[in-house]
Amino acid sequence: MNKKVLRNLSYGVYAVSALGENRMSGCIANSIMQITSSPATLAVSMNHDNYTHGCIEKSGMFAVSILSEKTDPNIISQLGFQSSRDVDKFMNVPFITKHNIAVVDDACGYLVCKVIDKMETNTHTVFLGKIIDCDMLNQETPMTYAYYHNIIKGKSPKNAPTYQPEDLDTVDSASSDSSITSSNSSGNGKWVCSICGYVYDGDIPFEELPDTFVCPICKQGKDKFKQR
Ligand SMILES: Cc1cc2nc3c(=O)[nH]c(=O)nc-3n(C[C@H](O)[C@H](O)[C@H](O)COP(=O)(O)O)c2cc1C
Incomplete structure (x- = not known):
């Protein structure tokens, strides 16, 4: 079985949010699709360990914000690489509310759903949500996976259903490399964020970036980058 072919499936990039106990919760998800038109219904695959999963179960509602190519990548880092269990993610993500659920205001559209059914797998719950409200927020191009x-x-x-082990291998092997603090670390390899796997490919050599440089995806500092 050549699992690389799975990379040829197409998705968007979304924020899924739900009402938490004390605050808004939400995470990034790509495994979302419309499954019927009448009633208009979405399927969302949500990892059991995601805090957002429990919020959807308890409230029976969720919202999907459709991220665009112009959406600040920091929103993906805030929502996709940490848990609402530990931080109030929406402190740093501007939002509007729809049906008491946070919707990313930088998104190009949103859908609010009421859970009508669900299916369990070993790792994820597939929630089926009937769309009760939706609208465009701007005309930007939706971001694809x-x-x-x-x-x-x-x-x-x-936790992403489409995760492939090579993703982590890349990050892990990067993590095991030597630290970037060495002044003669001018190898030809690429500099990779050990937290989210972002590969730096800017015009300025990585070593010459200021110490204030942060990963555009997960906002970790320069010290979290390793050369591979
Ligand atoms: C690009 C991307 C796609 C993701 N897709 C999904 C997904 O479809 N389903 C899912 O359960 N988690 C997905 N995740 C992982 C969650 O966003 C991540 O585990 C998040 O930290 C969970 O936050 P929470 O604990 O506050 O719910 C994705 C993350 C990224 C960055």
Whole structure:
């Protein structure tokens, strides 16, 4: 079985949000699709370990914000690489509310759904949501998963249903390399963020970037980059 072919499936990049106990919760998801038109219904695959999963179960509602190519990548880092269990993610993500659920205001559209059914797998619950409200927020081009990987050079963490082990191998092997603090570390390899796997490909040599440089995806400092 050549699992590389799975990379040829197409997705968008979304924020899925739900009402938490004390605050808004939400995470990034790509495994979302419309499954019927009447009633208009979405399927969302949500990892059991995601805090957002429990919020959807308890509230029976969720919202999907459709991210665009112009959406600040910091929103993906805020929502996709940390848990609402530990931080109030929407402190740093501007949002509007629809049906009491946070919607990313930098998104190009949103859908609010009421859970009508669900299916369990070992790792993920597939929630079926009947769309009760939706609208466009701007005319920007929706971000595809391919754009996220190929243009933004983003990675997907293990909780993403489409995660492939090579993603983590890349990050792990980068982590095991020597630290970048050495002044003679001018190898030809690429500099990779050990947190989210972002590969630096800017015009300025990585070593010459200021110490204030942060990963555009997960906002970790320069010290988290390793050469591979
Ligand atoms: C590009 C991308 C796609 C993702 N897709 C999914 C997905 O479809 N389903 C899922 O359960 N998690 C997905 N994740 C992982 C969650 O966003 C991540 O585990 C998040 O930290 C969970 O936050 P929470 O605990 O606050 O819910 C994805 C992450 C990224 C960066």
